[in-house]
Structures are given as structure tokens and as C-alpha cells.
Amino acid sequence: MADSREDFKAAAVHALADAALQKALLNVKRGFVVKREAAKAKLPEFDALREEARDVKDHTLAHLDLYLEAYERKVNESGGQVHYAPGAVDARAIVLRLCQQAGAKLVTKGKSMVSEEIGLNAELQASGIEVVETDLGEYIVQLRGERPSHIVAPVIHLNKESIERDFRRTHQRLPRQRRLDQAEHLVAEARQILREKFLAADVGITGANFLIAETGSSVIVTNEGNGDLTATLPRTHIVVASIEKVVPTLEDASTLLRLLARSATGQEITTYTTFTTGPRRNGDPDGPVAYHVVLLDNGRSEMLGNEFADMLRCIRCGACLNHCPVYGAIGGHAYGSVYPGPMGAVLTPQLQGIDRARDLPNASSFCGRCEAVCPMDIPLPDMMRAWRERDFARGNPAFNERLALRLWAFAARRPRLYHALSRAVARFLARRAGARGSLSRFPFLKAWTGTHDLPAPQGRTFHALYARARRGKSR
Amino acid sequence: MTSTPASPQGLHVGLFVTCLVDLFRPSVAFAAIKLIEAGGARVEVPRAQTCCGQPAYNCGDRKNAIALVRQVVETFERFDYVVAPSGSCAGMLRLHYPRLLADDPNFAERAASLAAKSFELTSFLVDVLGLLKVDAAFAGAVTYHDSCSSLRELHVREAPRRLLTSVDGLSLIELGDSEACCGFGGAFSVKYPEISAAILDAKLRDIAGTGAATVLSGDLGCLLHIAGRLARAREAVEVRHVAEVLAGMTDGPGIAAPRQSG
Ligand code: SF4
Numbered sequence: 001m002a003d004s005r006e007d008f009k010a011a012a013v014h015a016l017a018d019a020a021l022q023k024a025l026l027n028v029k030r031g032f033v034v035k036r037e038a039a040k041a042k043l044p045e046f047d048a049l050r051e052e053a054r055d056v057k058d059h060t061l062a063h064l065d066l067y068l069e070a071y072e073r074k075v076n077e078s079g080g081q082v083h084y085a086p087g088a089v090d091a092r093a094i095v096l097r098l099c100q101q102a103g104a105k106l107v108t109k110g111k112s113m114v115s116e117e118i119g120l121n122a123e124l125q126a127s128g129i130e131v132v133e134t135d136l137g138e139y140i141v142q143l144r145g146e147r148p149s150h151i152v153a154p155v156i157h158l159n160k161e162s163i164e165r166d167f168r169r170t171h172q173r174l175p176r177q178r179r180l181d182q183a184e185h186l187v188a189e190a191r192q193i194l195r196e197k198f199l200a201a202d203v204g205i206t207g208a209n210f211l212i213a214e215t216g217s218s219v220i221v222t223n224e225g226n227g228d229l230t231a232t233l234p235r236t237h238i239v240v241a242s243i244e245k246v247v248p249t250l251e252d253a254s255t256l257l258r259l260l261a262r263s264a265t266g267q268e269i270t271t272y273t274t275f276t277t278g279p280r281r282n283g284d285p286d287g288p289v290a291y292h293v294v295l296l297d298n299g300r301s302e303m304l305g306n307e308f309a310d311m312l313r314c315i316r317c318g319a320c321l322n323h324c325p326v327y328g329a330i331g332g333h334a335y336g337s338v339y340p341g342p343m344g345a346v347l348t349p350q351l352q353g354i355d356r357a358r359d360l361p362n363a364s365s366f367c368g369r370c371e372a373v374c375p376m377d378i379p380l381p382d383m384m385r386a387w388r389e390r391d392f393a394r395g396n397p398a399f400n401e402r403l404a405l406r407l408w409a410f411a412a413r414r415p416r417l418y419h420a421l422s423r424a425v426a427r428f429l430a431r432r433a434g435a436r437g438s439l440s441r442f443p444f445l446k447a448w449t450g451t452h453d454l455p456a457p458q459g460r461t462f463h464a465l466y467a468r469a470r471r472g473k474s475r
Numbered sequence: 476m477t478s479t480p481a482s483p484q485g486l487h488v489g490l491f492v493t494c495l496v497d498l499f500r501p502s503v504a505f506a507a508i509k510l511i512e513a514g515g516a517r518v519e520v521p522r523a524q525t526c527c528g529q530p531a532y533n534c535g536d537r538k539n540a541i542a543l544v545r546q547v548v549e550t551f552e553r554f555d556y557v558v559a560p561s562g563s564c565a566g567m568l569r570l571h572y573p574r575l576l577a578d579d580p581n582f583a584e585r586a587a588s589l590a591a592k593s594f595e596l597t598s599f600l601v602d603v604l605g606l607l608k609v610d611a612a613f614a615g616a617v618t619y620h621d622s623c624s625s626l627r628e629l630h631v632r633e634a635p636r637r638l639l640t641s642v643d644g645l646s647l648i649e650l651g652d653s654e655a656c657c658g659f660g661g662a663f664s665v666k667y668p669e670i671s672a673a674i675l676d677a678k679l680r681d682i683a684g685t686g687a688a689t690v691l692s693g694d695l696g697c698l699l700h701i702a703g704r705l706a707r708a709r710e711a712v713e714v715r716h717v718a719e720v721l722a723g724m725t726d727g728p729g730i731a732a733p734r735q736s737g
Contacts, residue, residue, distance in 0.1 A: 009667065009669075012667070012669065012670055013669050016669055016670070016673050325655065325656045325658060325674040325677075326667075326670055326674070328674075328677075329670050329673040329674055330670060330673075362663075362666060362667075363663070363666075363667050363670065364660065364663065365623070365656050365658055365659060365660025365661075365663045365664075365671070365674070366533065366623070366660055366661075366663075367623040367627070367656035367660070368623050368624070368627040368628065369623070369627065369654065369655075369656065371627075372627050385532070385533065385535065387535075388533070388534060388535030389535040389537050390535070391535055392534065392535030392536055392537075393535070393537075397534065397535070401534070405530065405531060405534055405536050405539065406539075408530060408531075409531055409536070409539035409542070409543070411525075412494075412525040412526045412528075412543055413525075413539075413542055413543065413546060415522065415523045415524065415525050418525045418526075419522075419525075422494075422497060422498050425498065426498050426499075435733055435734045436733050436734075437706065437728060437729075437730075437731045437732040437733045437734065438702075438703060438706040438731040440707065445665075447665040447666070447668050448664065448665055448668065448703070450668055451668045451669065451671070451672040451704065451707070452672070452700065452703030452704040452706070452707050453702075453703045453704075453706040453707045453731060454699075454703060455499065455699050455702050455703055455706065455730050455731035456731070457498055457499045457500070458499070458500055458501055458502060458727070460501065461497050461498060461501060462492050462496060462497040462501035462504045462505075463492070463497055463520075463522065465501050465505075466501075466504070466505075466520055467522075
């Protein structure tokens, strides 16, 4: 379902010209970058914590089969059931079957990127089940028929006014004259509508930030408390999570949670951190009667053994998106995937295939800020380069690009030839520029001169000048 | 970083000119030579050099990248130090060479030892030669753009600032967000020109906000990108490589500035 928008470039150009989007994207910096910096500054051991977290995840991934087994055992002991899904199709089918077995007419959902990844909503709806997203951002995205544009803040691309329009359009039975011009009004209205859904839902589906092998618990963090209601009110709770979410112990989860909140939103701790373990026990006042976990692979076990293994440490904090100049310029939708930004540039080609997603790892200036802020120390630029290498090895880049590279490399490996060519190019460009300092047009460099002038060379190459100066000296 | 040797006298430095400096702005390499010599070391420029291999490496052409990397190792391994007036090329030598040649029994160690003695110019001057001030004058306010590779690959931040503040008459005004990329990214600027330009425009607004008449950086790639768009917009901000200012070689026009008549 997460089909790549084939033409990334066209989508990017479109996004750059979208004034409302551009205005909304300014909030990324204000809302996330500044707050993360402040939260990190208040935690002197941040870097030590980062190393610890990396080691926890690396250890877990090295023994993933064992931890998954341990987790499954604990889930079973607590009365729940684990279902393995090799791919998106399998995961959708399992969840649909579980919903049908529960006789579900209405399903509420907490925020779950994995369910976005597998395109779960469409599948359930096609079978006549009503699906309601309960995270405010996801709810709005659902009303609009869009996908989230950010993994933490699904509607970062929208402003209040457009959300107000969406509410008026879709909440037709509410009074026309009501006020909706403040964020509080919007939140209150969504609450009012969602409250009925929470109570009426037959199945609640949540994602998981972590799965804990030691206890068989799944952990979600939210700022709205919607996840709790989704998990505890319906008779059936289904957790949909990917296999790399497992960590060995509660202690490990708490290490990761400390990094997650600070890196994602600059909070010390997210407002709600909810642990769910199995269905309601005898004597429990609430909780579901049935508890299922659908564990999705979808390419992860392949990544364990290839050059993208480090990516499996990702805790989906979104810091790499927030600090990415490309994401900041074009927003999330242009990426054509539920995972945008640097983390998406690495994950999406694995999920969709490099042929369909080849622009994503290419559209990076390799500025390295993503890697610098990643709380899990994931070498994102190196992995984007690894995708470029795979792409190149398959003969993918455009013929022109390959030819240019080949000619350039041929010359660069022959210094005498290279110097002769450089001398000619420098002289030619300098002559064409004349007294002007730059060229506004140049046949072979249209891609550059479309947006900037080409600065003129000084006229002679360094090596030519240097050789002449040395000859002068030795005479 | 390597500790300061007792005496830089006699240190033999190979200058890695960089392909962009060679082609576009030889004055930067002459400025670099002047500065390294002022720090007491001896500079040699091997003729068998072309490019550090980044264009191939970053386009995924590993085979050609490795061929070039070997060539650079062979050419430069005989020096005590290798210095480039570019954070991006120095970062390539320091961080990426050892990884590219890690599986090559004939080259792995040689690449690692080359990496350990390769430096970006300003950091070499300050951290290795112990140069704390330069003998140069420049009237006016400048701002400094850290290239991403200098900043995040090599952690060079203080060195250029320290030297710049020793320039007579110069005042340094920091950018609002000195960690932000200018959007150059080599081939990225040609493959995705609109995105690249949008990122650059944020940087240009930041530059304009400082009120400085001159913008400096240690990487000619960023500078060509910045100067090219300023020229297109007919903005009068002067663009120069930091080495030119530190060496007091600012008589000629800035990057993309028209040649003065007469
Ligand atoms: S790659 Fe790192 S920064 Fe990006 S979402 Fe994952 S953990 Fe966060």
C-alpha cells in the first residue's frame, strides 16, 4: 500500500511551491529542534545513554531469535497469543481474521507506523469494518484521506485553519456556529467524537514502541492518552509491531524511553507511557478479554544480515527528519512512503525495492546532521551511500550520469591528461565569462545554471601556475 | 587531534590542492602554501594528484572511487602530513579512505596511516602547527559558514574562528544556525537543483541577517554554490575562501565577482 510516488522530483518541486506547506514546515524547527536541544542540554549523560542504548539494541539484534522466543513465551504465559507475519499481506490477513473472529464492526486504533506500513486500514474497511484513528494527528490525516507526513507528528504539514475546514466538512451534524479557531476547540471536538468510538469499539489496535522479552509486555508512549483507551476498553486488543521492537528487559526499555522522549519532542518523559501485558486477569477491573500480538517481519530479517542492519536500532523518534535540510524543504509527503526523511531514505528502498525508491537515498547532501542527532547512533548517510552503491551496481543511474562519471574517472586516473583538460576548461570558462565573474548559462550545466550562476574560474589552473612559478625560481 | 610537535620546522607537508581549487580558484592553494609556511613547515605539491574520489564514491561508483583512492595514497604517503584547503576532501581522506580500503591487504594499513596524518587546512595550522594568529588585515565584518564535513566529520569549529579573530580589522559575526547545511552536497546540487536551492536560500537569509559584507568558508564547493546563487540574485555580498583572508590575499575579486577594470 505504501506505494512510492514514482516521481519524487516532481512531488518535491510541487512541495517547494506550496506556500501553506512551507509555512507549516517552519514549525519543525520551532517545535522540535529547539526543544530537543534544550532537553539534551539538561541531561549531561545523554551521550553515555546513547552508547548504552546502541549496545542494548545491537545485543538484542544479534540474538533476536532468542529474544523473540522469550517474548512469545511470556505473552503466552500471560494469556495472550503471538502471530508471526512474514510480509505485509500476511499481517493484514491475520489482523482481518482476528477482527472477524471478534465479530468487529468498529475498530479503534492508536498511532502505529507499522499499521501504516502494511496499509491496514484499507484492508479492514474493504471488509466492511469501520476503522477510527484515535491519535488526534492520525485522526485528521484519516479525515483527509492522506498519509502522515511525519512519523511523530502526522499533521506537521497542516495549519489550524485547514484542520478547521476539515472538521467542518466532516463533522456535519455539529452546529455550524461553533467556534473552532483555537487548537483547544479542535482538540475538544475530536475528543467528543472519539469518546463515543472508544466506548463502542469491538477491537482496539495499537502499535508498540517496545516489546519487552522479560515480561511479555508491549509499551506505547502517547501525549493524549488515546492509546490507553484503545488498548483497555474494547474486548479485543491487537498489538501490531515489527520484530525489531523487542528489547530484553524493563530496564532496557527505560533506557530507550529516556532517549526517545527527549529526541522526539524534547520532553523528559512522554505524558503517557503505557505497558500492556496479556488480557484482563481474574479480578482486574478492566482490560480486554483477548490479547494478540502480530509480529511483522517485512524485510527486517533480511536487513539483519545486510549492510542496513544498523537501521534496525531505529526507535522512530523522528529527530533525523527534524534536522534534515531536505525534509525541512519539502516535507514528508514527497517521499512517497510512510517513512520519510533520512530514516525513510534507508528503510523505504528495503520495503518498496530500490527501483521504485531510488531517489530517496540519492536526495541527500550528506550533511550528516541526521547521524549527529540520532539517539541510536545510526550511520544514516553511510547507509544511503550503500543504497547508491547497490543502485549503481545494478546499472540503474541514468545513462548520462554513468557516462559522465566514467569519462571523469578515466581522466582523473591519468593526472597528465586530467591537468591538460582542466587547463582547457578553466581557460575556456574564464574566456566566456570575460570581465563578468560568472556565467548565467552554460550548455552542459543546465541543472546548475537553472538555479545559480556558474562562478568563473580565475583563468589558469593552480598546477599550471605553480609549475611556472617553480620554473621561474629554479632559473 | 595530534598534539603539537616541539617544532614544526622540517615537517614535510603534501598539499592536496583539491580539484575545485585547481580549476576555479588557484589563489586558495597559494594562500594555503603561504599559511603553512608561515607556520614553519615545508610544503610540496605533488603533481600526480587530481581528485580525492568523492564524486565517484558518493554516486555509488565504488570501483572507480577505490582506484582513485589508491592513487592518492600512493602519491601522498611519503609526507609527514597531508593538508587540504577543504573539510570535505580532508574528511574523505581521514574517514572514508580507511573504510574503502579496509579489505585490501596491500592498502589497508597505508590508508589508515594516511588518514591519521591528513588535515583540513585551518585545523592543521592551529592544532598541529600551533599557529595562534596570522599576519593579515581585512577591514569589515565577515560571517563564517562551517561546511558540514568540517563540522561533523572532522569536528573543526574553533580553528578557523581563532585564526579569523586574529586578523587585523576583521570582526566575525556568527550565523544564526551555523550547523545548517548550505545545500551543496556535490552532485546533489545538480541532481536535485530545486531542493538544493531551497536549502541554500535559508542559508542566504541567515547570511543576510548577520549584516556582514563578506561570507567565508573553508570549502570551495559550498562557496561556489553560495556565490553562484548570490550572483544570480545580484546580491553584493562578497564570497571568499577563508584561506585568502588569513593569508592576506584579498586583492583580487571575490568568487563570482566581476573583475575590476584596470
Ligand atoms: S534513525 Fe535515529 S533519529 Fe531517525 S527516527 Fe530512527 S532513531 Fe530517530
